[in-house]
Amino acid sequence: MNAYGLRIAVPRGVMMKPTLDSLDRAGIDTAEVRGNDRKLLFEDAGIVTMRPSDVATYVESGAADIGITGKDVLMEQHTRDVVELADLEFGFCRIVVASIAGEPDPAEVALRRLGIMRVATKYVNIASRYFEQTGRQVEIVEVKGSVELAPLTGMVDAIVDLTATGTTLRENGLVIREEIATTTGRLIANPASHRLKAEAVDRIREVLLAG
Amino acid sequence: MVMTLPIPSGTRDVLPEEMRERHAVVAALRELFETHGYGEVSTPTVEYASVLDHAGLAAVGDDATRPRFRSVDEKGETLALRTDMTVPIARLVGSRFADAELPIRLSYVANCYRGVRPGRGESRELLQAGIELCGAPAPDGTAEALTVLVGALDAVGLSEARVAVGDASLFPTLLDAVGITGTARAAILHELATRDMVGLDREVRAAADDVTATMLLEIASRRGAPSLLDEIADDRANAALSGLRELIAKLDQDVASRLILDLGLTRKLGYYTGAVFEVYAPGQGHAIGGGGRYDDLLGTFGRPLPAVGFALDVDALHTAMVGTSRGIWRVGWSASEDRDAKAGS
Numbered sequence: 001m002n003a004y005g006l007r008i009a010v011p012r013g014v015m016m017k018p019t020l021d022s023l024d025r026a027g028i029d030t031a032e033v034r035g036n037d038r039k040l041l042f043e044d045a046g047i048v049t050m051r052p053s054d055v056a057t058y059v060e061s062g063a064a065d066i067g068i069t070g071k072d073v074l075m076e077q078h079t080r081d082v083v084e085l086a087d088l089e090f091g092f093c094r095i096v097v098a099s100i101a102g103e104p105d106p107a108e109v110a111l112r113r114l115g116i117m118r119v120a121t122k123y124v125n126i127a128s129r130y131f132e133q134t135g136r137q138v139e140i141v142e143v144k145g146s147v148e149l150a151p152l153t154g155m156v157d158a159i160v161d162l163t164a165t166g167t168t169l170r171e172n173g174l175v176i177r178e179e180i181a182t183t184t185g186r187l188i189a190n191p192a193s194h195r196l197k198a199e200a201v202d203r204i205r206e207v208l209l210a211g
Numbered sequence: 212m213v214m215t216l217p218i219p220s221g222t223r224d225v226l227p228e229e230m231r232e233r234h235a236v237v238a239a240l241r242e243l244f245e246t247h248g249y250g251e252v253s254t255p256t257v258e259y260a261s262v263l264d265h266a267g268l269a270a271v272g273d274d275a276t277r278p279r280f281r282s283v284d285e286k287g288e289t290l291a292l293r294t295d296m297t298v299p300i301a302r303l304v305g306s307r308f309a310d311a312e313l314p315i316r317l318s319y320v321a322n323c324y325r326g327v328r329p330g331r332g333e334s335r336e337l338l339q340a341g342i343e344l345c346g347a348p349a350p351d352g353t354a355e356a357l358t359v360l361v362g363a364l365d366a367v368g369l370s371e372a373r374v375a376v377g378d379a380s381l382f383p384t385l386l387d388a389v390g391i392t393g394t395a396r397a398a399i400l401h402e403l404a405t406r407d408m409v410g411l412d413r414e415v416r417a418a419a420d421d422v423t424a425t426m427l428l429e430i431a432s433r434r435g436a437p438s439l440l441d442e443i444a445d446d447r448a449n450a451a452l453s454g455l456r457e458l459i460a461k462l463d464q465d466v467a468s469r470l471i472l473d474l475g476l477t478r479k480l481g482y483y484t485g486a487v488f489e490v491y492a493p494g495q496g497h498a499i500g501g502g503g504r505y506d507d508l509l510g511t512f513g514r515p516l517p518a519v520g521f522a523l524d525v526d527a528l529h530t531a532m533v534g535t536s537r538g539i540w541r542v543g544w545s546a547s548e549d550r551d552a553k554a555g556s
Contacts, residue, residue: 060496061496062494062495062497081406084406084407084409084410085408086408186409190496191497192495192496192498193496194434195375195434195473196373196493198435202432
């Protein structure tokens, strides 16, 4: 177990390295986590690794005391009962609406001529809320990955997805039409741990923010 | 052939062995409530929706105590399953205890019915055991309720459990004192209720000067033993904290030692007006009970009285007592010998 006595949920993927770098600065030895791609639970470091979208689930249930995940995950799973403690300012991305390049925007054409547009996304809640707020009728198609494929095959008129540099969108002939939100890595805590282990939670928050 | 016929999600069957243990938990709670002078009441599971709506919960969208299960009776009246016992007891006190001597001490062990969010293991039907103390204002009434609550946890053997205590009126008072009003005030209270400290930081800094913002953010994040109240320097904060301070002063040391003050705690139930409680047990990621002061609720049922109460989730108590620490992860931290023994076998 780490010196904080906290069980930490670490996201795999692009946020893993900056997360582990932060934890190193907090004095937690993450060498074993970095050296082992398949193992999921590291008792000495007090770390479990998982998909970013699962971090809030583990933290809400109390299986982990704290965790690091993107604001996009917290926005999508907004009913999760977790405490959002800090913006760690890494993993900057934008949540955007994109469609096939060229004018006019095919999504706009669909909306104008058919009164509804079809949108593929992994972020069903974020997309639904956004189009509802902007007064547009949409049909959401949930996909689990490679969202860019959906408009290329004609399944949908637009997508809502996360993008860091826009490269993948561009390479697939898509352009950003609207920005819904920006997102960065967030430190979250289980509400019970936030109180019962207040001192340790505050200490690691300070160190992670100082980095 | 065995037929497996489904029951609704969020409900379950209880078999004899568990039922015996559950009875023991309930018996211990009943005895404790009785010892403190709380008479047990029973009210109908189903009430007129229009009566429950007196509590003003219908207006609050995500409130767990808003009735979810409704049906229509033979006269066309809408009936609703109760979501807690606080509102039915408020109705009872208003209509049946109109001339009763104060304070009125009532207890209950009753099933309540709520909506569930998928994948969280939440219950549609939950057995609650609790008390309501009507006509006893803060701080004495609150201190009595907390004393009974800690006694109840001890009675079932959960001496490790802790009660987080906050004050629903703390931040509204504090924001009034520093002159933050209107949409900025609403935004700050929203971020606090959703426990988004990043959003809170943003909203507070947008609405207040540096010194005030730092003070507000500091108060919102303070958690710890009651002695933390001695460490607050700001006069405006100290004025707003007077309610909590008076409460702590009324408590026996052995009760106070089981509390964790959380100055940023606001419970999401609409009717709380003062102190709010959440009960935590080791190994449980969720609160296993909660409560607080609701000084305005009884007035909506015709008997304006200050009141306070709490409810414990009996099955969550039972789970916490059994210490269902499943998996190497849980067991690993709490009892390493146990894990080593298993690894060796």
